[in-house]
Amino acid sequence: MDIITAINTKHTSTRRYLKSDHQTNDIRQFGVVGLMATTHSCAYMRDIASSRNLAAGETLCWEDDPIQYTYLLIDGTMKAYKLLPNGRSQITRFMTSGEIISSPLIDNYSYSTEALGDCTILQLPQKRFDKIMAKDPALMKSVFEKLSIELQQAQKQILLLGRMPAIERVSNFLLDIAKRQNPQNPLLKADVLITLPMARVDIADYLGLTIETVSRAFSKFRRDGLIDLPRPNLVHLHDQTRLREQSRSLAD
Amino acid sequence: MDIITAINTKHTSTRRYLKSDHQTNDIRQFGVVGLMATTHSCAYMRDIASSRNLAAGETLCWEDDPIQYTYLLIDGTMKAYKLLPNGRSQITRFMTSGEIISSPLIDNYSYSTEALGDCTILQLPQKRFDKIMAKDPALMKSVFEKLSIELQQAQKQILLLGRMPAIERVSNFLLDIAKRQNPQNPLLKADVLITLPMARVDIADYLGLTIETVSRAFSKFRRDGLIDLPRPNLVHLHDQTRLREQSRSLAD
């Protein structure tokens, strides 16, 4: 995606936001990220933002390092993960374009982030961004909303990791990806083709499994006629309904 | 705890918060919950808040139900959990006094909440609370901060559930509880006595294990001289350092 387009603010609404009691200000959308902010904030953010390209495999930030920037993912897919001292890793979240990498009001990154393919990001100095938010309730609300959704997804992941067997985890994962890549699709249509931007090891680290178990689950779905695997990272979903049944806990 | 004391706002700071550019307003702490808000917001929240007592085992809200209230837990311990259609449950979080049960800007509860012992809560109509937040950046920031911490803890839980064996999960859990119940304790002091407000089944549902596995882990710690169990819900930690070593992944 063109970075100019990405940074360019887009006027999305003629609705006006009543600032406490002294002034009105247009609310605009900042970039492709879907953050809403006053025209003034948008302009200021454009000023302090710088763009950056990441090669596949490049690390953007490390867990526990002091937070310097808030990042907006403009293009590409990234993973956020935590490491255990013995080298095991757990991916907490995959991020696609439009998502924000931010832990406002916190001092250190709570996870490392790495580009899965080539990525483009915008970076905003964290402290300045915090100050803008403190003065722009609409922006804070917007970030708040994203954080809220992230929390909900984390809770779903907790349920998945704590109480679902391997097969269900994998089918859930496939259906999630399908929904992400076809947001308009009312999840009924059969024959959806999805592209996995991550390797098996990342899927395993996300689902709390091993690559072998993930691979076996894929093979089982293929044997059962639920999916095709023209290539390792290309999945053809034939029967989302039956796949979904796999993911609902077996004997209910 | 006396509900009057709980609701009563406490003037905690003479610091003044510069509202955009027209007016200064004291920032006070609302109740025991640690939310910061303007004097005006505090007064309004006191007006719309109502208190409620919950008996042990009583459910406060159900997953997927439309959100009516934001709750502030004044006293007692509660659990937040999700259910699978086959009846398995996963506790995402235990809440103790001072915590907020809120998913601002979201329409439905993402989990059910139940009192573990007798509890006292404050409830504020969600929509009104949202409106107050929209006009009070300090309050929004305060809630934001709590959500941010909740998210961090969720991420830790994801790591625990995805990548830690049973023994580590349980030792982590005990150390967490110890830290919560002795916030001042610099986690070095040996011989800490903790009270478990929840039954084995809740610990199991929180750690993604079965009650038997939790019980076996407790017994192992007892055999190894790391803890005492004068009663099932009373744990005497003898050697937090060795317990912590158990929780760091085995071969690092």
Added chain:
DNA sequence: CGCGGCATTGATCCCGGTCAAAGGTCGTGG
């Protein structure tokens, strides 16, 4: 005293991890 609910302990089983090998895929360079 006896009952009901919770916790502990033991015996067994099975899902998913580990170890090992073979098969695919893709990039690189001849």
Added chain:
DNA sequence: CCACGACCTTTGACCGGGATCAATGCCGCG
């Protein structure tokens, strides 16, 4: 364009941690 090699994925054989099933113990309460 093909051949090589590195890496990723798949498949198989085996093992072990934790679940399941079952019995016993513990404690509070009627």
